[in-house]
Amino acid sequence: MNRIALGYWLSSMACAVLLVLSGCAVNPVTGKQDFVLLSEDEEIALGRSMHPQLLEQMPPYEDPALQAYVRGVGERLAQVSHRSNLIYRFTVLDSDQVNAFATPGGYIYITRGLLAYLNTEAELAAVLGHEIGHVTARHSVRQHSAKKGASRAATMACFPPIPPMTRACRKRYWRRIVSSTRAVIAAKTARPFCVTSMA
Numbered sequence: 001m002n003r004i005a006l007g008y009w010l011s012s013m014a015c016a017v018l019l020v021l022s023g024c025a026v027n028p029v030t031g032k033q034d035f036v037l038l039s040e041d042e043e044i045a046l047g048r049s050m051h052p053q054l055l056e057q058m059p060p061y062e063d064p065a066l067q068a069y070v071r072g073v074g075e076r077l078a079q080v081s082h083r084s085n086l087i088y089r090f091t092v093l094d095s096d097q098v099n100a101f102a103t104p105g106g107y108i109y110i111t112r113g114l115l116a117y118l119n120t121e122a123e124l125a126a127v128l129g130h131e132i133g134h135v136t137a138r139h140s141v142r143q144h145s146a147k148k149g150a151s152r153a154a155t156m157a158c159f160p161p162i163p164p165m166t167r168a169c170r171k172r173y174w175r176r177i178v179s180s181t182r183a184v185i186a187a188k189t190a191r192p193f194c195v196t197s198m199a
Contacts, residue, residue: 047105050103051107054107058094067090073128093109097111
């Protein structure tokens, strides 16, 4: 590889490393570094923007007493979570699907279909605690960041200045960019939501 090609390759790798390092934050649950490109305020704003869209697709269950009960159980759990500083919002959805899920920023949803399977408050607490765990570990934020990071890496890979080089050298150059992008994606991809099913 000639010096110009090596210089371009090194600058591309330096950009990739800076991209990864710029998105590192400490996971409040594990204490380890995580690849996230959203601040906590951005995470909350993302969840806030998703909330009305979700409620359009699945409206809340029209039972204020049940909503208050679920919210009370959830809030007691959230107070002792790794991210007790967040304002959690618990919503029972009017759907017969057996499901519970969380979105960024502390928005937690449980369907009336899942509630029908639960027999005790402890079972409800287990489901809500599981979803609180996704929020505290920032699972959806990590997935969002991995997608955003992959998009940035792809943009960098598609638009770097291509130095004059032989065909074999050019193949190696692009192979390295692709493999480093795949490595970033593979290392940082996580499941954002978990379907909690009692069926």
